[in-house]
Amino acid sequence: MQPSEESYFVAQKWKDKNVKKILDFGCGLGRHSIYFAKQGFQVSAFDLSEEATEHLKAWAEKENLSIDIINADMLKLPYDDNSFEAIFAYHVISHTDSIGVRKIINEISRVLKIGGEI
Numbered sequence: 001m002q003p004s005e006e007s008y009f010v011a012q013k014w015k016d017k018n019v020k021k022i023l024d025f026g027c028g029l030g031r032h033s034i035y036f037a038k039q040g041f042q043v044s045a046f047d048l049s050e051e052a053t054e055h056l057k058a059w060a061e062k063e064n065l066s067i068d069i070i071n072a073d074m075l076k077l078p079y080d081d082n083s084f085e086a087i088f089a090y091h092v093i094s095h096t097d098s099i100g101v102r103k104i105i106n107e108i109s110r111v112l113k114i115g116g117e118i
Helices: 005-016 031-038 050-062 098-111
Strands: 021-025 042-047 067-071 084-088 112-117
Touching (some): 005 031, 031 042, 031 050, 031 067, 050 067, 084 098, 098 112
Parallel strands (some): 021 084, 084 112
């Protein structure tokens, strides 16, 4: 339930760049969503697992954090074009085949603002 070591570095980097709106891509139980929200980011999070997103919703409520949490498939993201300044995808994209990776990259390119980071 602890954020990965990389998330501390990434959060500081994005703060320094004045990033506001981020997507926790395949959030799982939400350890990174909670961390980024506590760091002041506007966080959206999705996962295919309803059990995972329900866990995150309860955790965010307990922590009094506002996180936009939905169930979604990474192959077809339910977000508008150019929605996010940054995307955090930790051990997620590899959970598909080569064709899926291409679709995911296209979806990331679509929802990530020009100049955004993943």
